[in-house]
Amino acid sequence: xxxxxxxxxxxxxxxxxxxxxxxxxxxxxxxxxxxxxxxxxxxxxxxxxxxxxxxxxxxxxxxxx
Numbered sequence: 001x002x003x004x005x006x007x008x009x010x011x012x013x014x015x016x017x018x019x020x021x022x023x024x025x026x027x028x029x030x031x032x033x034x035x036x037x038x039x040x041x042x043x044x045x046x047x048x049x050x051x052x053x054x055x056x057x058x059x060x061x062x063x064x065x
Contacts, residue, residue, distance in 0.1 A: 004029045005049040005058070007036040013061070014051040021050060 004021065006014045010033070022029060040054035049058030 001028055001030050002046040002048070003043075004031050005034055005038075005043070005047065005052065005054065006031070007038075007052050008033045009036070011051075017050040017059075021048065 004018060006018055018031065034049075034052070034054075036052055038049075038052065038054055040049060040057035043049065043054065043057055051060060052058045053060050
């Protein structure tokens with residue numbers, strides 16, 4: 001089962017990213033929460049990290065200064 005990762009301190013953009021992803025990308029996704037500075041270790045092919053960098057493996061929008 002593919003895993004959808006996001007950060008532990010869930011804010012609005014993380015919650016909406018996960019909701020939109022699950023709405024528009026079919027599949028049976030497990031959701032795991034990690035620290036925002038997680039390096040993406042343990043991610044496998046097909047896993048997705050939203051609203052976090054995950055060591056360059058995640059999808060993160062513009063970073064606040």
